Amino acid sequence: MSVDFELVPALIAGLTGTVAMTAMMMIGKSMGMTSMDIALITGGMMTDDEAKARKVGMMIHIVMMGTIVFGIAYTLLFQAFDSTSAATGLLIGAIHGIVVGAMAMPMMGVIHPRMQAAGQGFHLDSPGFMGVQYGKGTPAGLLMGHAIYGLVVALVYGALI
Secondary structure, rough: OOEEEEEEEHHHHHHHHHHHHHHHHHHHHHHHOOOOOOHHHHHOOOOOHHHHHHHHHHHHHHHHHHHHHHHHHHHHHHHHOOOHEEEEHHHHHHHHHHHHHHHHHHHHHHHHOOOOOOOOOOOOOOOOOHHHOOOOOHHHHHHHHHHHHHHHHHHHHHHHH
């Protein structure tokens, strides 16, 4: 089977993967495994109003990043690897999680306006390497969340094309 890129299935797969990943993140937070709040972190880049940041951040997380940006990026990778297998999705997701945790999260303390000491509005702690500052369950949750995202996107996209 040849994997061709199709936009609508890519967006549906990205949205489905985002819902699965976000549900896992919320469960982990409710169980005290992490204090990471992706909506507040993301929205806090746009506004110093905490309530607005949560709303805007969740919309950006679900619609822009999870559905559009990474839904399309993952499905283009599936096309490049000519595979929508569970293993391919898990692998791409795990690599994505490692890159986020090892590179993006450590940089946040320097570039995020709510993590800088002089910033206005609410303050967020810097996540550190693999998000370890948000709790000892965060690194494993970060990897598992991205792996689940990749798995779901691969399976949904494969079923739709």
